[in-house]
Amino acid sequence: MYRLCPFLYTFDYKVKHCPSGGWPVPCVYFLVWIGSDFLKPLFSLDCPLACLAEPIGSAAVSIRDGETEGVLHLGDRDAAVLVVPEKETLLKAGEQLLAWKRPSVPDLVTLNEANTPSGLVTAHRLFSAFVTLAQNQSALLHTLLDTMSEAITIVDMHNVVHYWNKAAENIYEIDRAQVVGTPLDAHFDSESIRLLDALKQGTSVQRVYHIPRPDRHVLINAAPIRQEGDIIGAISIEQDITELVRLNEELSHTTAHLHNLQQEMSRFQAADDPFFTIKGHSAAIQSAIQAARKVAQTDATVLIYGESGVGKELFAQAIHQASRRREKPFIAINCGAIPAALFESELFGYQGGAFTGAEKKGKPGKLELAHGGTLFLDEIGELPLELQVKLLRALQERQFYRVGGTEPITVNTRIVAATNRQLEHMVAEGRFREDLYYRLNVFTLEIPPLRERREDIPELVQLFLHEYAIANDQPVPRITPDVMQALIDHTWPGNIRQLRNVIERLSILQEGGVILPEHLPSAIRSLTLAAPPAVPLTPPYAPVSQTSPAGYPFAPDSALSERERILAALDRTYGNKKAAADLLGISRGTLYNKMRKYGISHER
Numbered sequence: 001m002y003r004l005c006p007f008l009y010t011f012d013y014k015v016k017h018c019p020s021g022g023w024p025v026p027c028v029y030f031l032v033w034i035g036s037d038f039l040k041p042l043f044s045l046d047c048p049l050a051c052l053a054e055p056i057g058s059a060a061v062s063i064r065d066g067e068t069e070g071v072l073h074l075g076d077r078d079a080a081v082l083v084v085p086e087k088e089t090l091l092k093a094g095e096q097l098l099a100w101k102r103p104s105v106p107d108l109v110t111l112n113e114a115n116t117p118s119g120l121v122t123a124h125r126l127f128s129a130f131v132t133l134a135q136n137q138s139a140l141l142h143t144l145l146d147t148m149s150e151a152i153t154i155v156d157m158h159n160v161v162h163y164w165n166k167a168a169e170n171i172y173e174i175d176r177a178q179v180v181g182t183p184l185d186a187h188f189d190s191e192s193i194r195l196l197d198a199l200k201q202g203t204s205v206q207r208v209y210h211i212p213r214p215d216r217h218v219l220i221n222a223a224p225i226r227q228e229g230d231i232i233g234a235i236s237i238e239q240d241i242t243e244l245v246r247l248n249e250e251l252s253h254t255t256a257h258l259h260n261l262q263q264e265m266s267r268f269q270a271a272d273d274p275f276f277t278i279k280g281h282s283a284a285i286q287s288a289i290q291a292a293r294k295v296a297q298t299d300a301t302v303l304i305y306g307e308s309g310v311g312k313e314l315f316a317q318a319i320h321q322a323s324r325r326r327e328k329p330f331i332a333i334n335c336g337a338i339p340a341a342l343f344e345s346e347l348f349g350y351q352g353g354a355f356t357g358a359e360k361k362g363k364p365g366k367l368e369l370a371h372g373g374t375l376f377l378d379e380i381g382e383l384p385l386e387l388q389v390k391l392l393r394a395l396q397e398r399q400f401y402r403v404g405g406t407e408p409i410t411v412n413t414r415i416v417a418a419t420n421r422q423l424e425h426m427v428a429e430g431r432f433r434e435d436l437y438y439r440l441n442v443f444t445l446e447i448p449p450l451r452e453r454r455e456d457i458p459e460l461v462q463l464f465l466h467e468y469a470i471a472n473d474q475p476v477p478r479i480t481p482d483v484m485q486a487l488i489d490h491t492w493p494g495n496i497r498q499l500r501n502v503i504e505r506l507s508i509l510q511e512g513g514v515i516l517p518e519h520l521p522s523a524i525r526s527l528t529l530a531a532p533p534a535v536p537l538t539p540p541y542a543p544v545s546q547t548s549p550a551g552y553p554f555a556p557d558s559a560l561s562e563r564e565r566i567l568a569a570l571d572r573t574y575g576n577k578k579a580a581a582d583l584l585g586i587s588r589g590t591l592y593n594k595m596r597k598y599g600i601s602h603e604r
Ligand SMILES: Nc1ncnc2c1ncn2[C@@H]1O[C@H](COP(=O)(O)OP(=O)(O)OP(=O)(O)O)[C@@H](O)[C@H]1O
Pocket: 277, 278, 279, 280, 306, 307, 308, 309, 310, 311, 312, 313, 314, 315, 378, 420, 496, 497, 500, 586, 587, 588
């Protein structure tokens, strides 16, 4: 690229640190004629000056110690020069040149690391370099901007468009020639121009969802362009997501339609497979289902262990439905919810006129009603000791008497019991009869709490969202990833029942079909902000009061005592036990027990 001119100059050069203070060394040197295309590769102002310098050879240069100026001795005349280290950048050299206050523009002499003059950069050459650089950068910028698939708009401080790339032409179907040089608000409503914020307030936005025109949906990045602190314009980069939004809408409709079909199908499948209603693909729940399927084929008594709301009753029903007793009744009785005085008549029934207020012709008990089928004894741990004896006798002898009756009644009833208490501990403490424990504990089934199978949470969340959407004839709301993460991280003391309640709440609070973090109950939200990964608790069936996170008045470790929390929940639900239990994340039976324990009247 260098075109050498055969024109010769003879120079001397002397160097400031020459031992003799400067001695002439005659030599022949080429003056280089600078071709217009020699600088083409320049792309950056950071290019070192050495890349422009021509060898100085033996030309004489006088430099005063520590100075940035020198004198170049050119045969019969001298010229003032700027002296710049050769590793200095083009930009720095340009700045030094600008600081030169005299009328003539000097050439530059470069110094190598040994402070010896090493090259010459003429002013003309430096200027050419800047022009080439500007042209190169402009070409680079145009190529870069036109290669991008995002729409790029650059406006000056008066909102006049200076750049409008090919993608912008395609997305907005406006030619560059129509836009460049005109104010942006001539083409868009001012309020839909995010660039104006960047321009007026100097604010930047990143990946903000924006609808600049009713038919266009974009994700926009916008920022002011500053030069030495002053805003000289603004740039926006917009990713067209119109198609994505359209597809998402289509997907939502299709998903809702699909879910309706699935619901239809599940009605048939549920008839085929009683365990179909038990959702979850985690290994933990699947192994419980597998065990339940097996025991369903037998008449063995089943004792189901699991925290409140894990689905014990769901399992009991599925076991019944999968057994050969499916055509006969499934009767459930909550041992914790029935006052002790009534329990006996509930379980065994009573003879006509047996006691005041009794029905004249008598009433069969649940054990009798479940003849040929299954009796589900929920919250068996809450059964008072004196009734445990009676139940045990009935189970052993398969015979019992109605209250006030004299005729023995023989039944063939399968027993499935459930508890969230550790019955062994209760046996050891004398609160549960050992013989009844062994009578019930033929086949135990453990239902894992939700926090030990977090992988099931997204499936359950979607299930409940769909259920509520269908029940309320609404589209299924979308749940943001951070909300889903919060739900996954939560410890769920009330397990699936509590999850279901929270999803119902979220379905009500959602806005525009989207569930956001602010819709979450504060207990779950605050846990998310602190982001502690939920830790499995021990022992596995710790009482609810040890497992729930703080943050709302009904949470077990809020500042209120358990009694106060129960009273608050009852007040809030106007005495509705079921709703209060849901609020507290415990079962109704447990609530009754606790009310009894704290002497809270049932009439509340
Ligand atoms: N695996 C599951 N898939 C879908 N829904 C479930 C599942 N497990 C439980 N549920 C739902 O959670 C709620 C509570 O279930 P269930 O009453 O069977 O729990 P539980 O353990 O018997 O509670 P408690 O100890 O309070 O009596 C119900 O609405 C039930 O349908």
